[in-house]
Amino acid sequence: MRQxxxxxxxRREAPKDEVAKNAQLLIRAGYIHKEMAGVYSYLxxxxxxxxxxxxxxxxxxxxxxxxxxxxxxxQDPNVWKITGRWDDKVVDNWFKTKLKDGGEVGLGHSQExxxxxxxxxxxSSHRDFPKAIYQIQNKFRNELRAKSxxxxxxxxxxKDLYFFARSESELADFHERAIEAxxxxxxxxxxxPRTFRTFASxxxxxxxxxxxxxxxxxxxxxxxxxxxxxxxxxxxxxxxEVLEELGLDKSELSEEKxxxxxxxxxxxxxxxxxxxxxxxDEQGKEQPVLMGCYGIGLGRLMGAIVEALGxxxxxxxxxxxxxxxxxxxxxxxxxxxxxxxADELYRELTEGGFEVLYDDRDLRAGEKFGDCDxxxxxxxxxxxxxxxxxxxxxxVERKSGKTSHLSTSEMLNTLxxx
RNA sequence: CGGGCCGUAGUGUAACGGUAGCACGUGUCCUUUGGGAGGAUUUAGUCCCGGUUCAAAUCCGGGCGGCCCGACCA
Numbered sequence: 001m002r003q004x005x006x007x008x009x010x011r012r013e014a015p016k017d018e019v020a021k022n023a024q025l026l027i028r029a030g031y032i033h034k035e036m037a038g039v040y041s042y043l044x045x046x047x048x049x050x051x052x053x054x055x056x057x058x059x060x061x062x063x064x065x066x067x068x069x070x071x072x073x074x075q076d077p078n079v080w081k082i083t084g085r086w087d088d089k090v091v092d093n094w095f096k097t098k099l100k101d102g103g104e105v106g107l108g109h110s111q112e113x114x115x116x117x118x119x120x121x122x123x124s125s126h127r128d129f130p131k132a133i134y135q136i137q138n139k140f141r142n143e144l145r146a147k148s149x150x151x152x153x154x155x156x157x158x159k160d161l162y163f164f165a166r167s168e169s170e171l172a173d174f175h176e177r178a179i180e181a182x183x184x185x186x187x188x189x190x191x192x193p194r195t196f197r198t199f200a201s202x203x204x205x206x207x208x209x210x211x212x213x214x215x216x217x218x219x220x221x222x223x224x225x226x227x228x229x230x231x232x233x234x235x236x237x238x239x240x241e242v243l244e245e246l247g248l249d250k251s252e253l254s255e256e257k258x259x260x261x262x263x264x265x266x267x268x269x270x271x272x273x274x275x276x277x278x279x280x281d282e283q284g285k286e287q288p289v290l291m292g293c294y295g296i297g298l299g300r301l302m303g304a305i306v307e308a309l310g311x312x313x314x315x316x317x318x319x320x321x322x323x324x325x326x327x328x329x330x331x332x333x334x335x336x337x338x339x340x341x342a343d344e345l346y347r348e349l350t351e352g353g354f355e356v357l358y359d360d361r362d363l364r365a366g367e368k369f370g371d372c373d374x375x376x377x378x379x380x381x382x383x384x385x386x387x388x389x390x391x392x393x394x395x396v397e398r399k400s401g402k403t404s405h406l407s408t409s410e411m412l413n414t415l416x417x418x
Numbered sequence: 419c420g421g422g423c424c425g426u427a428g429u430g431u432a433a434c435g436g437u438a439g440c441a442c443g444u445g446u447c448c449u450u451u452g453g454g455a456g457g458a459u460u461u462a463g464u465c466c467c468g469g470u471u472c473a474a475a476u477c478c479g480g481g482c483g484g485c486c487c488g489a490c491c492a
Contacts, residue, residue: 012442012454013430017485037484091492110492144419144490152491203492220491265492293492333451366453373453384452394452 001324002346003359006030008043010371021218022303023149025315029374031323038146038154040299045375048323050157053298054136056188056320057159060181064174066132066161071114073138075106079113083274093142107140112267112293115162116275119289123164126281129289130170134161136298148218150303151259161294164272166279171266171290175210178294182212182262189301190318191308195261198223199246200234202265208237209265213258218307221260224253232256259304267291309399315376316399324357325415327377329368331384342383345393345408349381352412373398381411 008030018024018034026032031046042050058068077096080086086106088094095107108114115133123129139158146154163178165171179197186195191214198211198221213223213232222235226248233242233253243250272278272289281287302321309316319325328346332338346358357377359368372380382394392405395414406414 009443011429015484016430017424019485085492093491112492141491145486145488147486205492267492270492329452331452335451362451364451364454366451366455369453371454382452386452 001355001357003357004361006044006357008045010374018149020147020149020151020303020307021310022151022306025306025310025374025376026149026303029315029371029376031315032150038143038152040150040153042299045323046302049302049317049321050298052321052323053189053301054157054159057136057185057296057298060185060188061132061134061159061161064132064177064181065130066134069115069133069135070137071108071111071118071135073108073140075108075111075114077104077106079117079275080106083113083271085113093144095140095142108137109139109141110293111135111160112162112271112291113275116271116277116291119164120275120277123277123289124279126166126279126287129279130163130165130174132161132163132174134159134294148220148303150299151218151307152220153299156300157298159296159298163292163294164277165290165292166281166287168290171292175264175266175292178264178292179210182264182294182296185296186212186214186261189305189321191261191305194308196223196225196230196232196258198232198234198258199237199242200263201236205268205270206266209263211260211264212262213256214261214304214308215256216259216304216307217257219257219259221258223256223258224248225256226252227254228252232258259300259307261301261304262294262296264294265292267293310376313370314374317376317378319378319418322376322378324355324377326354326356326379326381327372327375328356328358328381328383329372330358330360331365331368331382333384335385338383338385338388341388345381345383348408349412349415352415354412354415379415 010030011028014024014028018027026046027034030043033041033043035041077086085091094109096104098104123131136157136159138155140155143152143154146152163174165174186192194215195212198213199208200211202209211234213221223232224238225232233246233248268290269288272291277289278286279289305321306315326349330339330342332342346356349356376398378398380396380398387393390405392407393411394403395406395411396403
């Protein structure tokens, strides 16, 4: 994409009321726009990143048998009244609104009840289970205090998967596979080394839930980490009894701050039972369906990546989620021959199947480099009189600053092998 | 929800109760062109409602909005 055509602009300063690093950098670079507290729109660059993250999540969910759906965001109170969760005292952060005829609807904050009802229409035999169903959708939660940019919003994009099992062992088996899939997702989006499975409160459903905490000073959770075992315990359940149960030794734990980038629960029959989701086993006997739910906040994940990897100059995207593979910078400064060379390289890289942001704007080098660092695309490619003379283009890695000089074919080769 | 801070051009930041100024950005022109260059010129603002006062960005009340700490976060 030609940067001269990109409708968003970068800015030197962040809005003064944005304190979180993720929001400051993402707004300055033009990835997102804040609509109101805790509510952000995704602009072209931001949407590209979000979609890349979503694709990775999709692939891993499909790999463990997930089937993607898209449920309505407007929710029917009736099904929630059956489980008792429509009550404001039970779920206190639910946006609810009224229909013209006086009836009420909810705005989706989670979808267990909705999906369970759908399942009752389609599954009733042991042959119909297990099933894993997920969606990627905007969620709404009326947080008393939205904060930290994309990390805690009132509207956010979430992948929520629900698993329906015939037995505890089937649920436990899937649970472990989901944990593996989650770790793979975090690895693929570039935060693997600093993200750990963490035992946390299971809420009203079970003793523990599994969180995935990315170590980061900006995080709102405190955890106790055993790096060797790659396991952590959230402060909310941290005590001697729990440590013993998990086989963790206090002396081997370090206190850390973390951002919760994923959270998974075993729900048992909490929702399936009241809503009548059962199956007939081989003997024709009705059995309850067991459930688990598996969430990842995609926007929060995007913000977490920025928090973790960004530096003083701007964002540093891993290749897997970067909006473009390369940022081509034309420093022709009026030299038509250089300009032609840059155009040609842009064409060749694009035709080679690589997404390139081409800074073809008529600006000085400093401004272009500044924007380039801020936007954080993994590879910077410069075309100038210097490179024209040398016969090779200058390539600089955003992350390491490592510089190399490559011909077009060498570049295509490098990009396709990275 | 408790506590604190705050609201001035698109962005950032000044102004004792007394002329709303500066920088960046935007538009135009000239010079410049490998780390945000220089000059000329242009554009645009006191969140809303009410009160005090000769006079309010400034003081008071209310509203709306934002940020931070805490609580909360199936």
